[in-house]
Amino acid sequence: MTGFLSRSDILPWGRIPRTHIRMARPSFHDELDGLVADGSRGPNHLLASGLRRSYGDSCINGGGAMIDMTGLDHFVSFDRSTGLLVAEAGVSLADILKLVVPAGYFLPVTPGTKFVTLGGAVANDIHGKNHHRAGTIGRWIRRLDLIRSDGVERSLSREDTSGAFAATVGGLGLTGVITRVALELLPVASSNMEVQTIPFRNLSEFFALAAESEATYDYTVAWVDCLGKGTTLGRGILTRARHGNDGQLRVAPTAAPSVPFDAPGFLFNRLSLSTFNQIFYHVAGRPRRTMMSYNRFFYPLDAIGSWNRLYGRQGFYQYQSVLPAGNAEPATAEMLRMIARAGQGSFLAVLKTFGDLPSPGLLSFPMKGTTLALDFANRGPSTLSLLDELDAIVREAGGRLYPAKDGRLPSALFQAGYPALEQFKAHIDPGMSSTFWRRMNL
Numbered sequence: 001m002t003g004f005l006s007r008s009d010i011l012p013w014g015r016i017p018r019t020h021i022r023m024a025r026p027s028f029h030d031e032l033d034g035l036v037a038d039g040s041r042g043p044n045h046l047l048a049s050g051l052r053r054s055y056g057d058s059c060i061n062g063g064g065a066m067i068d069m070t071g072l073d074h075f076v077s078f079d080r081s082t083g084l085l086v087a088e089a090g091v092s093l094a095d096i097l098k099l100v101v102p103a104g105y106f107l108p109v110t111p112g113t114k115f116v117t118l119g120g121a122v123a124n125d126i127h128g129k130n131h132h133r134a135g136t137i138g139r140w141i142r143r144l145d146l147i148r149s150d151g152v153e154r155s156l157s158r159e160d161t162s163g164a165f166a167a168t169v170g171g172l173g174l175t176g177v178i179t180r181v182a183l184e185l186l187p188v189a190s191s192n193m194e195v196q197t198i199p200f201r202n203l204s205e206f207f208a209l210a211a212e213s214e215a216t217y218d219y220t221v222a223w224v225d226c227l228g229k230g231t232t233l234g235r236g237i238l239t240r241a242r243h244g245n246d247g248q249l250r251v252a253p254t255a256a257p258s259v260p261f262d263a264p265g266f267l268f269n270r271l272s273l274s275t276f277n278q279i280f281y282h283v284a285g286r287p288r289r290t291m292m293s294y295n296r297f298f299y300p301l302d303a304i305g306s307w308n309r310l311y312g313r314q315g316f317y318q319y320q321s322v323l324p325a326g327n328a329e330p331a332t333a334e335m336l337r338m339i340a341r342a343g344q345g346s347f348l349a350v351l352k353t354f355g356d357l358p359s360p361g362l363l364s365f366p367m368k369g370t371t372l373a374l375d376f377a378n379r380g381p382s383t384l385s386l387l388d389e390l391d392a393i394v395r396e397a398g399g400r401l402y403p404a405k406d407g408r409l410p411s412a413l414f415q416a417g418y419p420a421l422e423q424f425k426a427h428i429d430p431g432m433s434s435t436f437w438r439r440m441n442l
């Protein structure tokens with residue numbers, strides 16, 4: 001039977017913080033009982049993790065125990081007539097696609113990488129470029145199984161009235177270890193995507209284009225030039241897409257050359273970034289309509305393995321906010337102005353409007369409004385003070401930050417952004433914890 005091993009090389013995607021933990025990686029479900037009992041009794045208790053594509057400390061349990069669920073990656077059943085898939089929580093979205101695309105199905109909701117597990121996707125109640133059509137992944141979960149530190153494994157359906165299902169979806173792994181998930185898939189007629197790109201000159205044009213696109217397209221997302229100022233403030237490129245109907249159902253391979261070393265810091269300075277953004281806006285921004293594989297549309301970053309090392313050894317922060325619809329335009333403009341003034345931010349700056357489909361989780365991130373996500377190379381105090389200034393705008397606008405992307409969110413802003421927090425706390429498993437949760441000090 002697998003036990004816990006001391007490790008100091010377990011990092012989240014943003015590569016901050018570096019910490020010491022005890023890690024176990026079981027391969028079979030029957031190993032879990034003993035591991036959960038053992039890990040949850042130790043100092044700082046226990047946390048399950050998936051592929052650690054969360055950027056900060058919500059997928060890390062520094063000084064405590066962790067169960068790496070990626071060895072529990074067996075499929076349980078797949079009904080090709082209804083599209084219901086049942087799988088262990090450590091199965092990755094990449095493996096699900098390999099099984100279901102040839103049968104004419106796709107993930108109902110997918111993030112910008114397919115290298116996340118089903119359990120991780122549920123515990124952050126992830127959203128995708130189709131939020132306006134599909135909501136979060138939690139809306140597509142019919143049932144999940146959960147082991148708590150009392151040793152009991154429960155099956156929670158979405159009809160559950162105890163609150164345990166709502167607490168576990170988006171529950172940051174704090175309600176127990178998710179072992180199996182029953183997911184409804186989306187029927188599709190092609191593995192290709194019909195994609196259109198359209199440039200916009202400012203935020204007003206973005207909001208008009210997003211509203212028009214959401215009426216007829218399943219997927220919308222925009223790149224925004226985070227260094228644009230004055231007349232170029234809020235310029236960017238909107239991409240809208242729908243599944244094709246050419247009958248081709250092919251699994252798209254990922255050729256992933258990896259970044260073999262930590263890149264030097266100058267790669268992301270103001271000059272190189274603004275030059276890149278100028279060129280990108282003019283070249284990639286030419287209006288275009290094209291067909292492409294689902295891989296190229298949904299997962300362009302997966303084509304470069306370990307791209308997070310491009311930010312160097314000091315790592316990076318991602319900052320993802322959502323602002324309620326009524327305040328979104330002026331507050332987003334203010335955030336972009338502040339980022340451009342500071343000359344920080346990165347090429348990876350994403351803007352998207354969320355729809356009004358309610359998220360099922362008590363701590364789900366999306367709300368009707370606009371989300372802005374940016375990477376910031378970690379330059380120490382100057383980066384942290386810029387993020388503090390952005391926090392003030394988010395708070396004033398009644399918005400919130402996404403814990404999956406976070407490594408420094410202040411507890412007060414977390415509490416202000418998540419009104420169901422008290423209700424959630426009643427469902428926390430006393431044997432579970434995380435570095436993020438202890439930092440929130442609730």
Ligand SMILES: Cc1cc2nc3c(=O)[nH]c(=O)nc-3n(C[C@H](O)[C@H](O)[C@H](O)COP(=O)(O)OP(=O)(O)OC[C@H]3O[C@@H](n4cnc5c(N)ncnc54)[C@H](O)[C@@H]3O)c2cc1C
Pocket residue numbers: 013047048049050051052053054055058059069089090110111112113115116117118119120121122123124125126127128129171172173174176177178179301404405
């Ligand atoms: C390039 C990139 C693009 C991304 N795009 C998006 C996006 O568009 N939308 C979006 O919503 N997110 C996005 N993300 C974030 C990512 O989807 C989430 O962080 C996701 O939860 C990561 O899954 P994981 O398997 O890596 O889980 P981890 O990061 O390892 O863990 C995430 C959380 O799930 C918990 N957890 C994991 N497995 C279990 C389990 N079996 N039982 C209980 N708890 C568990 C962990 O404790 C932790 O709290 C992106 C990340 C990257 C790197």
